[in-house]
Structure formats: structure tokens, C-alpha cells
Amino acid sequence: MSEDHSHLGDMEVRVRALQSLLEQQGLVDAAALDELVALYEHEVGPQNGAKVVARAWVDEAYAARLFDDATPAIAELGFSGRQGEHMVALANTPEVHNMVVCTLCSCYPWSVLGLPPTWYKTPAYRAKAVADPRGVLEDFGIALPEATRIRVWDSTAEVRYLVVPMRPAGTAGWSEEALAAIVTRDSMIGTGLPVAA
Incomplete structure (x- = not known):
């Protein structure tokens, strides 16, 4: 049948x-x-990275540890292994927007972001992210002020990155859980922004 x-x-x-x-x-x-x-x-996926970001937004001491040495700070929340052994956290600011690419293959921090999106592994994304990062952001519907510098980080087998996006305005007083819910996978790669209702 x-x-x-x-x-x-x-x-x-x-x-x-x-x-x-x-x-x-x-x-x-x-x-x-x-x-x-x-x-x-x-258990493994962008919800883990979102918890890391939310904790960094609400806990200055945790954020300091995260930006100083991300791997043990992320492990504090129980996330390690699966391509997340050597992590670096990057803070987006009004002056600098960070974006991650792996130009050689598809190195990606599975422990905090889950499986890589299909587009992350494509030659088109890998090439354009380096040559025209502002254009890539526009492809994703993100328009940053011209004054904001875009910094592209090349992930490798030795080092993987987690972008900590800027906390959206109007989220003061939100719980960590509510904050984690607005953090997207793409915002932790740098090709998106948190989605606040």
C-alpha cells in the first residue's frame, strides 16, 4: 500500500x-x-546559544567571563563539545557589527547553534561574506547605518565564534527566558538581529 x-x-x-x-x-x-x-x-541547537546571549545581557560578570574566555563561560551553562571546544564570543555594538563565515568549509559551533543552515555552507555565502559583507546583510534584510563597521570572522577547525547581538531597546526588565526567546540563530552568526515583538 x-x-x-x-x-x-x-x-x-x-x-x-x-x-x-x-x-x-x-x-x-x-x-x-x-x-x-x-x-x-x-538538546543541541540555537536555543543553547540564545541562553548564553540572554545570560550575557542580564549578567555583567558572566558577560565579562564570556568575552574573556568563551569556552569555559559557555560550559558554565552546560554547553560544550560538538565543534564548540574553542569558542570566542564577539559583541555587536553600534560601532561594530560582527559576522561569521567559514571560507574553507563549514566550521560551525554545533553545541550552541545546532546544525549549520544550508546557506552557511554554500560557496556563494562564503565568498560574498568576505567580499561584500554589507551586501550579505542586505540579502538577509538587515540595513545597518553606514557608520557601523562590519567585521567578518573566519571560523576554523581551531576557533569558532558566537556573535552576541545588541540587546534590543524596550527589553529592560525582561526575564532571561523571554530574552532568549528573541535571539535567533542568524543573530548569533551575525546575519540577523534579535526579533523583539
Whole structure:
């Protein structure tokens, strides 16, 4: 009996077909795959980095530790490993906006940002981020003042970066949880801004 997949997008249909084939061939265990997906949905992902950013916004002592030596400061919140062993935190300010790229491949801090977005790994993003960072930001719908300098950081196998975006105006008195909810993955790469309602 065939299943009706008409409600699924083309990519999802392809992924399901590939998964089914791998399971039938005994190359993938469905339970192990479900466990891996759940890990990246609930334990590893941008929600971890958002918690780091929110803590830095509300706790000056934590922010000082984060900008001094990010790896142990991030580990204080229980996030380490998975390509996050050597972290550097970068603070966005009105004068400087930081953006991260990996020009050689796709080095990315999985422990705080989860799986890298597809666009992060594309040659087009990697090249344009270096040659025209303001243009990349415009592609993402971000228009910064001309006076704001854009600094591009090249992630490597040895060092990975976490951008700490500026805290949006009007969020004074917000809880850490509420602040974390407005921090996006893209804002921690530097290609976006926090989304305050």
C-alpha cells in the first residue's frame, strides 16, 4: 500500500524516501535516527546559544567571563563539545557589527547553534561574506547605518565564534527566558538581529 505524500514538500518526500531505503537495506536504524533527530531538536541547537546571549545581557560578570574566555563561560551553562571546544564570543555594538563565515568549509559551533543552515555552507555565502559583507546583510534584510563597521570572522577547525547581538531597546526588565526567546540563530552568526515583538 502506498502512502499519500501530496501534503509534503519535494525535499521532505526525498528525505523520507532515502530514509526508507536506508532502513530497508539495514544501513540505518530508525530508532537511532529518531534519537539523533530528537537530540538536535531539543538538546543541541540555537536555543543553547540564545541562553548564553540572554545570560550575557542580564549578567555583567558572566558577560565579562564570556568575552574573556568563551569556552569555559559557555560550559558554565552546560554547553560544550560538538565543534564548540574553542569558542570566542564577539559583541555587536553600534560601532561594530560582527559576522561569521567559514571560507574553507563549514566550521560551525554545533553545541550552541545546532546544525549549520544550508546557506552557511554554500560557496556563494562564503565568498560574498568576505567580499561584500554589507551586501550579505542586505540579502538577509538587515540595513545597518553606514557608520557601523562590519567585521567578518573566519571560523576554523581551531576557533569558532558566537556573535552576541545588541540587546534590543524596550527589553529592560525582561526575564532571561523571554530574552532568549528573541535571539535567533542568524543573530548569533551575525546575519540577523534579535526579533523583539
